[in-house]
Amino acid sequence: MTRDQICAKLLEIGLTLPEAPKALAVYVPAVEVGGLVYVSGQLPMKEGKLAATGIVGQSVSLEEAQAAARQCAVNAIAAVGLALNGEFDRLDRIIKVEAFIASDPGFTSQHLVANGFSEVLGHVFGPAGIHARAAVGVPCLPLNAAVEVALLAKVK
Amino acid sequence: MTRDQICAKLLEIGLTLPEAPKALAVYVPAVEVGGLVYVSGQLPMKEGKLAATGIVGQSVSLEEAQAAARQCAVNAIAAVGLALNGEFDRLDRIIKVEAFIASDPGFTSQHLVANGFSEVLGHVFGPAGIHARAAVGVPCLPLNAAVEVALLAKVK
Amino acid sequence: MTRDQICAKLLEIGLTLPEAPKALAVYVPAVEVGGLVYVSGQLPMKEGKLAATGIVGQSVSLEEAQAAARQCAVNAIAAVGLALNGEFDRLDRIIKVEAFIASDPGFTSQHLVANGFSEVLGHVFGPAGIHARAAVGVPCLPLNAAVEVALLAKVK
Numbered sequence: 001m002t003r004d005q006i007c008a009k010l011l012e013i014g015l016t017l018p019e020a021p022k023a024l025a026v027y028v029p030a031v032e033v034g035g036l037v038y039v040s041g042q043l044p045m046k047e048g049k050l051a052a053t054g055i056v057g058q059s060v061s062l063e064e065a066q067a068a069a070r071q072c073a074v075n076a077i078a079a080v081g082l083a084l085n086g087e088f089d090r091l092d093r094i095i096k097v098e099a100f101i102a103s104d105p106g107f108t109s110q111h112l113v114a115n116g117f118s119e120v121l122g123h124v125f126g127p128a129g130i131h132a133r134a135a136v137g138v139p140c141l142p143l144n145a146a147v148e149v150a151l152l153a154k155v156k
Numbered sequence: 157m158t159r160d161q162i163c164a165k166l167l168e169i170g171l172t173l174p175e176a177p178k179a180l181a182v183y184v185p186a187v188e189v190g191g192l193v194y195v196s197g198q199l200p201m202k203e204g205k206l207a208a209t210g211i212v213g214q215s216v217s218l219e220e221a222q223a224a225a226r227q228c229a230v231n232a233i234a235a236v237g238l239a240l241n242g243e244f245d246r247l248d249r250i251i252k253v254e255a256f257i258a259s260d261p262g263f264t265s266q267h268l269v270a271n272g273f274s275e276v277l278g279h280v281f282g283p284a285g286i287h288a289r290a291a292v293g294v295p296c297l298p299l300n301a302a303v304e305v306a307l308l309a310k311v312k
Numbered sequence: 313m314t315r316d317q318i319c320a321k322l323l324e325i326g327l328t329l330p331e332a333p334k335a336l337a338v339y340v341p342a343v344e345v346g347g348l349v350y351v352s353g354q355l356p357m358k359e360g361k362l363a364a365t366g367i368v369g370q371s372v373s374l375e376e377a378q379a380a381a382r383q384c385a386v387n388a389i390a391a392v393g394l395a396l397n398g399e400f401d402r403l404d405r406i407i408k409v410e411a412f413i414a415s416d417p418g419f420t421s422q423h424l425v426a427n428g429f430s431e432v433l434g435h436v437f438g439p440a441g442i443h444a445r446a447a448v449g450v451p452c453l454p455l456n457a458a459v460e461v462a463l464l465a466k467v468k
Binding site for chain 3: 253263265278287
Binding site: 026027028029030031033034038039040041055098100102138139140141142143144145148150 | 347348405407408409415416417418419420421422423426427430431433434441442443444445446447448449450451464466
């Protein structure tokens with residue numbers, strides 16, 4: 001798929017592909033090695049601020065967490081694009097997703113939060129978006145983000 | 157090893173290989189890409205219900221958690237089989253295990269819980285079952301499972 | 313880089329490469345497969361004991377956690393060496409880092425702790441040390457370690 005096709009698919013579900021994130025110093029948003037792209041854990045950053053902060057099951061609802069996971073998905077797609085120098089058509093398929101949900105000890109629907117991420121991939125990429133996944137609760141995340149999701153993808 | 161050989165090895169330690177799990181929609185139990193099988197985080201499901209729910213160090217004992225980890229291992233083997241369309245003899249070796257243990261903040265024996273998973277792989281696959289591993293505590297897991305374990309394997 | 317070059321770089325920042333860790337039974341410090349080395353979650357072991365135990369944001373300060381993450385980094389480098397039978401010059405680049413920080417629910421600077429690990433890789437390996445990363449909080453870790461970090465590297 002081209003960048004334009006991906007953007008059109010995202011727009012159908014109300015999402016916008018951000019500019020490619022800036023590469024930091026030692027730690028970068030994504031690395032391409034050996035036909036794979038390893039995407040760093042993505043926070044639900046949107047226009048420079050977090051779409052959801054706090055703990056799911058406390059100050060963050062399931063629905064808010066799912067929306068945050070959707071934002072993580074577009075950020076992960078943007079990070080893939082960064083690693084591929086914008087050549088999105090080199091993306092072959094999604095392989096694996098790791099979702100970390102900042103959770104109250106009594107919250108046990110991490111899989112439903114992670115579905116927010118998975119469904120964006122499915123909508124945009126179709127069969128090429130099908131992936132293996134782990135979803136777990138954590139007590140807290142960097143910058144008090146409610147959700148962090150890492151991704152592994154195959155490239156051509 | 158064939159499926160029958162794997163089943164015989166599991167039976168020696170009182171375990172039974174379940175039917176291959178059903179593939180869900182966007183998120184699947186395992187994906188084969190580039191000579192590797194990525195297995196999703198496995199819960200200790202046994203005959204349609206969780207073998208252990210709750211928090212280790214609270215309502216779940218170390219021994220119960222280890223038994224749950226053993227169940228995760230047979231489920232992970234079944235998921236590998238699903239990705240390989242039942243051709244278990246294509247499994248070359250286990251590479252990496254990631255164990256997430258729902259833990260009371262005072263419980264610090266996640267490695268002993270994860271040994272339940274690792275030892276099943278060692279018993280069934282011998283040297284081909286040797287792997288790298290990360291084991292960490294988490295506050296809670298999907299469906300209140302006590303243990304979740306993901307796996308990476310090499311195929312021929 | 314040779315082992316001596318790596319040791320010299322570590323010494324510049326006050327760190328010492330330990331002896332290669334002993335291989336355990338079913339679970340080993342690192343596995344080489346398909347041009348990659350998968351390093352198990354490393355605890356901040358130093359001369360047989362943990363450099364930091366407890367929870368960051370409670371009994372462990374940010375600075376102590378960063379120092380522990382640096383120790384995890386040298387241990388991870390030693391584990392890579394073990395997988396490569398000491399042939400450190402076969403190490404091509406670092407790909408991915410996964411940092412688990414034992415965290416008080418109110419501690420949200422896991423990324424700053426993980427920087428301790430990342431910066432050691434950057435100092436020692438330069439551009440070859442640049443990596444993707446996920447950093448998350450956990451309630452507790454094996455042996456009450458404050459930090460656990462796993463690594464993926466490419467080899468020649």
